[in-house]
Amino acid sequence: MTPNRGSNSQETIELTRQQNDVSQNRNASRDDTAEICRESRQLIGYRGKWYDVSQFMDKHPGGDVIRHFVGRDATHVMDGMHKFNVVKSRKAVGSYKYAADPFGEDMNQLEMMLRSKGYYDNSFRWCLGKCLQALSLLGLLAWFILSGRANENALGRIVCGAMMALFWQQTGMLMHDYMHSQLTRKRKLDERVGVFFGTFCFGVSARWWKDEHIVHHSLTNTVDSATGFIDPQADEETWAQNEKIFPFRRGKLHRALVKIQHLTFLPLCICVGRFGIIVDSMRLERRLDVWVAWLLHWVWVSYLFSHFTSWTTVFIVYGMGCLGEGILHIQLLLNHYSKRFFDMQEKLTMDHYRAMIECNLNITCPWWMDWFHGGLNFHHEHHCFPRLPRNRLREVSSFIREICRKHDVQYDEMPFFEALGKTMRNLYRVRNQFLILKSV
Incomplete structure (x- = not known):
């Protein structure tokens, strides 16, 4: 708002x-x-x-x-x-x-160096490879279904569900890349490619996602209770991950949900995450190209599912695809939920780069797992330099670590399951604080 x-x-x-x-x-x-x-x-x-x-x-x-x-x-x-x-x-x-924060000015000088040395020049071959990898998953899924293998046994259904989940997860990552204009640097063209991967393939409104994501990048983890503003990608009615969100959780249903948020976080992300983002993205959507792409999404899904011999198989495969894709929703939240939140005035008067380091968390993993995280494992780098292609994030992370050490700024990173545990503990801590305040 x-x-x-x-x-x-x-x-x-x-x-x-x-x-x-x-x-x-x-x-x-x-x-x-x-x-x-x-x-x-x-x-x-x-x-x-x-x-x-x-x-x-x-x-x-x-x-x-x-x-x-x-x-x-x-x-x-x-x-x-x-x-x-x-x-x-x-x-x-x-x-x-103009009197910049020394940390922020060093970060800005780093970005100038990255631009001058071609780090922002995307590799068309790399992008094409990522697109072909994702589309090959759809092709493999179609072959598996059309050949009748999904109707033969439970293993076939599991394989189909897993391929569908991975296809959705990877095309969601490509939507993220191209809505950041990381393909051609031509905004309108990249947005059309983003709609193809995000809406036709993934099944959500890519343009709605971009509208919210721009605000999220500019005002990450930022809240203003006076005007009713909250970072749209940190605002879920089902929980309060920071004390600054309490003014927005005043209803009886809110209170009931926050009491159990440490128990419902994972089930809701995995079981309801896909349906939630589809409804949120399409309920107010008015742009024609998004609706056309979304209807075509259901055309190809329906066509493939029409080759199943029973509704039971349809529900099993689609359900498993939704559950598997729920991992993406966890990936999207771990980078922020246990980190610092800002009041609007506080955020707007502090250095932007310093704020991005303080409100983000990196996920450590081997280089060969970067494809699975889609660049979201390098969230410090991505939030500081949103237009930087994700195939350069691992390399750039070493530069940012050095600047953080120089200015004594914490560069927070940890493995996936450790970050998940930290998020769960934070939800429990905030839940306890919420109950104490409500009992006063």
Whole structure:
């Protein structure tokens, strides 16, 4: 939920307040700040320059998230989500003294080095290989079903369910890659490829996912109870993974669910995760290309399942596919749920890169398991540099570790099951805190 825009006078008051925040946190020039505050314009700060985005707000491809950064320095958020020349066609309307966190500036220098040395140049051969791997799973699944092997015995049904789960999991990862424009760097083209893998193959609205994911990257683990905002990919009605979420869990059903959240986390992710994301992504979807791709998803699923000889086989194979794909939903949550949460004001006034390190957790694994995690095992790297191709994340992780050591910033990482245990313990701890507060 994003605060609504008010009248011009209200906007001026809000902009004045935000500019004063910048003065306190970024040493903005008093003369420029005073001049800016007299005008009801929507300004974004980038590398010591103010840019007027008043006419661009409603056209921003990333949606309303831009409104949270009006009147603030957004240098590192913009560098992470855009090209470095993103403001080349805009004229600065003011200036301020840009004073970056030393840790954040080292991280920003690292990103400049990565761009200059070609780390952002995606390998078409690597991308093509990943696409072919995923589509070969669908081809193998189709051959197995059409040849009748799934109807022969229980083992055949298990194999079909496992292949379907792995196909969905891998195409979900490809949707993630291409909605971050990691294929051609042409946003509209990459989004169409993302819709193919995310909606036609995986079965969810890829565009809905991207809308939420942009906000998630800009305001990770961020909460603002005053406006009702919460990081959309940290907001599940079934649990509260941090004390800052308590104001959003006031109903009787919420209280009942939070009491048992340490018990329901895994069952809900595995058993209900797929159905939940399908419903959430499609219930408010209005874009035609997504609906066409989604209907075609059910066409190929129905066609394959029509070759089963009984409804029992249909339910077993589809059910096993959903259960297996539930592992993806656990993968998506382990990187954040036991980590730091921020109040909105706190997040917007601290260094973006430092915040990304503090609210993320890496999953350690051998290099040959990177394909299974789809790059999500390197979440520090991905959240600091979202457009970096995932085949470069392992290499870049060593650079970020070095910067973290230099500035004494904790680089949190652990194996999958250790991270799962940490998440479960955190859910239990927060549950106990929730019960104590409700009993007072």
